[in-house]
Structures are given as C-alpha cells and as structure tokens.
Amino acid sequence: MTQNTSQPLDRLCDLFPPSRAKGRTVNRGAGIVFDPAKCTGCGLCASVCAAGGAVGKEPRSPRVHLFRDAEAGTSFAVLCQHCLDPQCMKACPNGALSKGKDGIVRMNKRLCVNCGLCIAACPEGAPFRAPDGEVVKCDLCDGEPVCVNACPHGALTYTKGRRHLWIAPLRWLCQLLSFLLFVIVLVGSVCSLNVATIDIACPFGVLQNVFSAKAILLTTITAAVLFMLASVVFGRAFCGWLCPFGFVLDIVDRVIPHKLFRLPAFLRNRYNKYGVGAGALAAASLTGTQAFCVICPIGGVCRSYGLNSVMAGAEAAIIPATAALNFGESRSWCRYFCPVGATLGLAAKFGLVRIEIGATRCKKFSCMRCATVCPMGIIPEEQLVQGISPQITMAECITCLRCVGACPHGAASIRFIWQKPRTRHGSLPCVCTKDATGEKA
Amino acid sequence: MSHVYHDMLLARNAYNCVECGKCVALCPMAETARPFSRNTSPRGVVQQALQGVTVKGMHALTHCLQCRSCTNACPAGVDVAGLIADLRQSLDGWQMVSCVACGAPLLPDTAVRYLERATRADYEASLAYTGLCPDCKRRTYVRNNR
Numbered sequence: 001m002t003q004n005t006s007q008p009l010d011r012l013c014d015l016f017p018p019s020r021a022k023g024r025t026v027n028r029g030a031g032i033v034f035d036p037a038k039c040t041g042c043g044l045c046a047s048v049c050a051a052g053g054a055v056g057k058e059p060r061s062p063r064v065h066l067f068r069d070a071e072a073g074t075s076f077a078v079l080c081q082h083c084l085d086p087q088c089m090k091a092c093p094n095g096a097l098s099k100g101k102d103g104i105v106r107m108n109k110r111l112c113v114n115c116g117l118c119i120a121a122c123p124e125g126a127p128f129r130a131p132d133g134e135v136v137k138c139d140l141c142d143g144e145p146v147c148v149n150a151c152p153h154g155a156l157t158y159t160k161g162r163r164h165l166w167i168a169p170l171r172w173l174c175q176l177l178s179f180l181l182f183v184i185v186l187v188g189s190v191c192s193l194n195v196a197t198i199d200i201a202c203p204f205g206v207l208q209n210v211f212s213a214k215a216i217l218l219t220t221i222t223a224a225v226l227f228m229l230a231s232v233v234f235g236r237a238f239c240g241w242l243c244p245f246g247f248v249l250d251i252v253d254r255v256i257p258h259k260l261f262r263l264p265a266f267l268r269n270r271y272n273k274y275g276v277g278a279g280a281l282a283a284a285s286l287t288g289t290q291a292f293c294v295i296c297p298i299g300g301v302c303r304s305y306g307l308n309s310v311m312a313g314a315e316a317a318i319i320p321a322t323a324a325l326n327f328g329e330s331r332s333w334c335r336y337f338c339p340v341g342a343t344l345g346l347a348a349k350f351g352l353v354r355i356e357i358g359a360t361r362c363k364k365f366s367c368m369r370c371a372t373v374c375p376m377g378i379i380p381e382e383q384l385v386q387g388i389s390p391q392i393t394m395a396e397c398i399t400c401l402r403c404v405g406a407c408p409h410g411a412a413s414i415r416f417i418w419q420k421p422r423t424r425h426g427s428l429p430c431v432c433t434k435d436a437t438g439e440k441a
Numbered sequence: 442m443s444h445v446y447h448d449m450l451l452a453r454n455a456y457n458c459v460e461c462g463k464c465v466a467l468c469p470m471a472e473t474a475r476p477f478s479r480n481t482s483p484r485g486v487v488q489q490a491l492q493g494v495t496v497k498g499m500h501a502l503t504h505c506l507q508c509r510s511c512t513n514a515c516p517a518g519v520d521v522a523g524l525i526a527d528l529r530q531s532l533d534g535w536q537m538v539s540c541v542a543c544g545a546p547l548l549p550d551t552a553v554r555y556l557e558r559a560t561r562a563d564y565e566a567s568l569a570y571t572g573l574c575p576d577c578k579r580r581t582y583v584r585n586n587r
Contacts, residue, residue, distance in 0.1 A: 067579060067580065067583045069583065078582065091555075091556055093469040093472030094469065113469055113508060114508050116508055116575075117473070117506070117548075117555075117556065119575045120547070120548055120552070120556055120575070121556055121560050123582065124579060124582040125582070
C-alpha cells in the first residue's frame with residue numbers, strides 16, 4: 001500500500017489506484033462519434049453490446065441505447081462521450097468513475113453503489129440503469145468497441161481524436177512573413193499596395209477618401225474592390241492571416257494569456273466597430289482628411305517600423321493602448337473597434353466561405369475546445385454546453401482556423417456556401433416530454 | 442408488543458437488523474447529506490423505526506436517493522430502501538424534486554444541491570439538462586442533436 005500517510009483516508013476509492021490504463025497520456029478525446037444520417041435504427045449496436053461482443057458470454061445490459069423518433073423517422077444512439085472534463089466523475093460520491101490515461105472514462109464496479117447520481121449529472125444521461133438496478137456505462141471495450149465493428153452502416157466511428165496540427169504553424173508563418181514583407185520591407189504598404197500593375201488598397205481608407213474628397217476616383221475604388229472581393233472569397237482572412245497589427249495582438253495574447261481585466265459592458269458590443277467606422281467617415285467628410293488613418297493601429301504598425309522610425313508621434317500612444325485591450329479579451333480591438341475589420345466583415349457576411357462548428361461529429365459539451373481557442377470569442381460555449389451546434393457569424397469570424405485545428409473530432413470545418421450544411425442549428429434547447437417524441441427502443 | 446410501524450417493519454424484515462453497518466458503508470448519503478451522522482444513515486432509520494421515533498425525527502428520510510444499495514447489501518435481508526419508501530408515505534409536506542418535463546420524482550433536494558456543488562463549478566451557464574429525469578434528458582439530447 002503506497003498511501004500518503006499525511007492525508008487521511010476519506011473515501012473507499014482512495015484505496016484503489018485511479019486508473020489501470022497503460023501508456024502515455026492522451027488528452028485528445030477518445031470516443032465514439034455517432035452520425036445520425038447514416039443510422040438506420042437496426043439496433044445492432046445495442047444487441048452486440050448486450051452480448052458483450054463475444055459468443056458464449058453472459059448477456060449484460062447494453063451500454064448504448066437506441067432512441068427512435070417516430071415522427072421524424074430517425075434514430076439516435078445515446079452513449080458515453082468520454083468527456084474531457086466528465087461531470088459524472090465529479091458527481092460520483094464514491095469516486096467510482098475515473099478517466100484513464102487513454103481518455104476512457106471507466107466505472108469501477110467495486111466502488112459503485114448504483115446510486116444514479118452520475119446519470120443525474122451527465123448532460124445526455126449516458127450511464128444507464130439496467131432493469132435490475134445496476135448502473136452501467138460504456139468503457140469503449142478498452143479501446144476496441146464492439147458496437148463500432150458491428151454497425152453495418154458505419155454510423156458509429158471510433159476515434160482517438162485527430163487534429164490538423166499543420167494549421168497553426170502555417171498561420172504563424174504566414175503572419176510573420178506578411179509582417180516582415182508589408183511592414184519592414186515595404187513600409188506603409190498594407191494601406192495601399194502596388195503589385196506590378198494591380199493596386200490593392202485598404203477599403204476603409206478608400207471609403208474615407210471618398211467621404212473626405214466627396215468625389216469617387218475610379219482607380220482607388222477598383223483597388224478597394226479587389227480587397228473586398230478577396231474578403232468575399234476568403235472571409236476576413238486578412239485579419240487572421242495577414243494583418244500586421246493582428247500579428248502583434250496574437251503575440252501579445254501568447255505572452256500574456258491570462259485575462260487581467262474585463263472591459264465595461266458598453267465597450268463589449270460588436271456593433272461598436274460599425275459605430276467607430278461611421279464616426280470616422282463623418283469626421284473625414286467634415287475635416288476633409290483621412291481622420292481615422294491617423295490613429296489606425298494597422299497603419300500605425302506599418303508606419304512605425306523600418307526606415308522611418310520606431311513608433312513616433314501618435315503611434316507611440318495608440319499601438320500600446322490598443323494592444324493593451326488584449327489583456328481583457330483576446331483580439332479586443334478586432335472584436336469591438338476595428339472599422340477596417342468591420343468593412344471586411346460586411347463583405348465576408350455575403351462571402352462564399354462558412355466555418356461550421358458542430359455537425360454530427362461534434363461532441364459538444366464534452367469538449368468545447370473550439371470555444372476556448374477562438375480568439376474572437378464567437379463560438380458560444382453556453383450553446384455547446386446545451387448540446388447545440390452554434391452558428392458562426394462570418395462577419396465576426398477572422399477565419400484564423402484555430403477551431404478547425406483544435407477540434408479533435410473533425411467537427412469544425414470549412415464549408416463553401418454551395419455545399420449543403422452538415423449542421424442542424426438548434427435555436428433554443430427544447431425540453432421534450434414523453435409524448436412529444438418517439439419512445440425508447 | 443404493538444409497535445407504531447409494526448406492519449411496515451414486519452413486511453420489510455426490519456426486525457432482522459443486526460446493526461452490522463454494511464448499508465452505512467455503501468450509502469451515498471454520506472456525501473450528499475453531510476454531516477453523515479448515526480441517524481442520517483440507513484441503519485439509523487431502521488433503528489429509529491424500531492425504537493418508535495416519529496417520522497419527523499428521521500432525518501435520513503429526506504435525503505435517501507432510493508438507490509437500493511443498502512437493500513442489496515444487507516446480509517440479514519432487511520429491505521431498508523423499501524422501509525424508507527414506506528415511511529416517506531407518512532411524511533407530510535416533503536417531496537422529491539421532480540422532473541421539469543414529465544413530473545416524475547427525481548432526486549431529494551439535498552442530492553440536487555450536492556450535484557450543483559460537485560459539478561456547477563465549471564459551468565456558469567445553467568445547463569439545459571438539469572432538472573430532467575434521465576429519460577427526458579436523453580430525449581431532449583436526441584431532439585437537439587439529430
């Protein structure tokens with residue numbers, strides 16, 4: 001017995017080692033992903049689970065249950081998601097539930113007293129109470145789930161979790177290169193850039209030009225339209241992948257990831273950036289100058305490096321101040337204030353690209369990695385907690401693809417507008433009564 | 442000897458109780474209804490009933506989860522959970538927290554508070570699934586995800 005004698009034995013579970021899983025720690029989510037579109041409702045998963053996967057074994061109560069919806073004509077398998085942060089584990093008064101190093105949440109039947117508090121704590125009610133009163137729970141058959149092998153339609157897939165690990169390095173490289181090229185090599189070039197014969201200009205700068213000069217110049221307009229067209233195709237990818245100030249903000253976020261303060265509520269309004277934009281345009285038309293460009297941190301970063309000087313004049317105050325907003329929430333400037341991002345967001349709103357979170361592969365409340373990793377904070381955790389696939393507002397999304405890279409189940413994906421959405425967006429969590437939907441199989 | 446709960450005790454074999462305490466060792470009330478005292482335990486209920494204590498005095502009645510682990514464990518064959526269920530019938534003005542959708546009795550309020558204590562720490566937003574019985578919870582989950 002290797003008990004720490006300084007801590008008294010509080011519960012019976014302290015006598016037992018926490019996990020018998022071998023190997024290195026896997027903090028990618030192991031589990032079974034269910035695809036309702038492929039399920040025909042044959043119920044083979046439950047039968048095979050009840051048989052224990054082997055001929056000649058004593059039948060047991062199944063760990064997976066199939067619910068049939070008579071109205072919709074669909075079936076749904078309810079089974080343990082092996083959450084990253086299992087509620088059942090916290091709720092169990094006896095410590096019978098533990099998450100192994102392989103990510104599997106196991107129930108130790110020597111400690112379980114079948115009290116059913118895990119069923120009450122689980123958001124989907126995945127531990128089941130057998131007719132004889134015993135509480136049973138999926139243990140993924142120790143990594144070789146029989147239901148997955150048995151499903152004839154491929155509706156169940158066993159996943160150890162996968163991630164697109166190449167996205168993050170690619171994005172950082174892209175941001176670094178754009179910072180080096182646009183800011184240090186070609187000073188002041190994000191605002192207006194000449195590549196061979198093509199002019200590309202900041203669309204908000206062009207808007208200000210139009211308002212200040214009160215005349216529409218065709219050359220600048222085409223330069224802005226190119227930028228907007230790029231946003232229509234790629235979303236606000238400029239903000240996530242190219243913007244030099246966004247790069248600065250991302251670095252600030254890496255250096256100080258802890259959130260030090262909370263912005264006041266009236267500043268945390270995503271329509272603020274449209275207000276800032278409108279105000280800047282009004283100022284531009286009144287003063288006849290490009291009013292916002294003087295304080296624009298993106299242009300400021302471009303002007304502040306290289307041959308000219310390092311942060312001279314207004315930039316010395318503006319850039320640190322706007323970057324410090326990041327201590328409150330990551331990319332606060334981009335979320336709430338940046339009129340350039342707002343202009344691009346208007347294009348991205350009607351864009352061809354959608355980021356889809358959820359779909360059938362999403363494990364929702366059991367994971368929520370996308371919500372924690374999103375720098376713009378547009379993936380609502382509270383919807384995921386309630387098992388709903390959230391809809392992403394593309395005007396707010398900077399298409400940094402952090403969610404796509406972080407999702408272990410391939411549930412966050414890029415979809416084009418002509419592709420059929422794989423997600424059924426629930427608006428409100430509906431609470432179903434017994435007679436409202438089909439009966440248990 | 443005539444006894445207040447004689448019929449109940451007889452039907453549930455409560456006179457067989459040998460006070461071994463196996464039910465006490467298993468009872469989840471130890472966590473959900475702290476402090477776990479002598480009387481706030483399955484054995485306490487049986488002993489109090491044998492002594493003729495009024496149901497108002499049996500605190501364990503309002504905490505029991507009806508998991509039946511005490512009944513299954515009892516070497517003397519006392520149906521403790523059944524006895525508690527019987528005694529609850531005569532307990533006025535108390536009922537279990539029931540499912541918000543179908544109204545089935547769910548958990549005692551102390552267990553609900555225990556669950557909130559144990560799990561709420563991470564979820565500031567209230568869950569859509571709290572307050573539902575397991576069947577309604579599964580139905581809701583299926584409805585929201587299919």
